[in-house]
Amino acid sequence: MRCPYCNSTDSRVTDSRPDTEDAIIRRRRVCEQCGAKFTTVERIQMRDLMVRKNSGKVEAFDREKLRRSIKLACRNRDVGDEQIEKLVTSIHRRLETETPDDTVSSALVGQMVSDSLLNLDPIAFVRFVSVYRKFSRISDFKKIIDKIPEDDDNAVVCKLPKTSLF
Ligand SMILES: [Zn+2]
Helix, strand or coil, rough: CCCCCCCCCCEEEEEECCCCCCEHHHEEEEEEECCCCCEEEECCCCCEEEEEEECCCCCCCCCCHHHHHHHHHHCCCCHHHHHHHHHHHHHHHHHHHHHCCCCCEEEHHHHHHHHHEEHHHHHHHHHHHHHHHHCCCCHHHHHHHHCCCCCHHHHHCCCCCEEEEE
């Protein structure tokens, strides 16, 4: 840490103490060059995750938007708000920890959501993928449905609400 008085980078920590909420640690330092005393503050910096869209446009990761799109796909399915929140948290965490830089592609986000939904509810999976990949033909659905393992075919299809995704 550079000394604010003489610009030397040679300083020594003399004391470290957390603040009252343990969210910040203050370190008292002494400059080995000029003897000046100063304090540095260490705090947690959450990563500012960015998403690069197919168009190349980069925007801030919007957790709320992710939650809304999953919730919409799960509408009238047997998936609770708590499960959705858990899913959003796990995807958010994976994006933050498994990516080397702060920018992820929207394709990766979409893939993570698709994979998770396929495990959770195949109908929600098909709904999500159809919106995310902008399905325009029935054949698009056929292709994706053919990829779902037979075991998942026992998922009960609910009557879609009037304001459905389709
Ligand atoms: Zn100094």
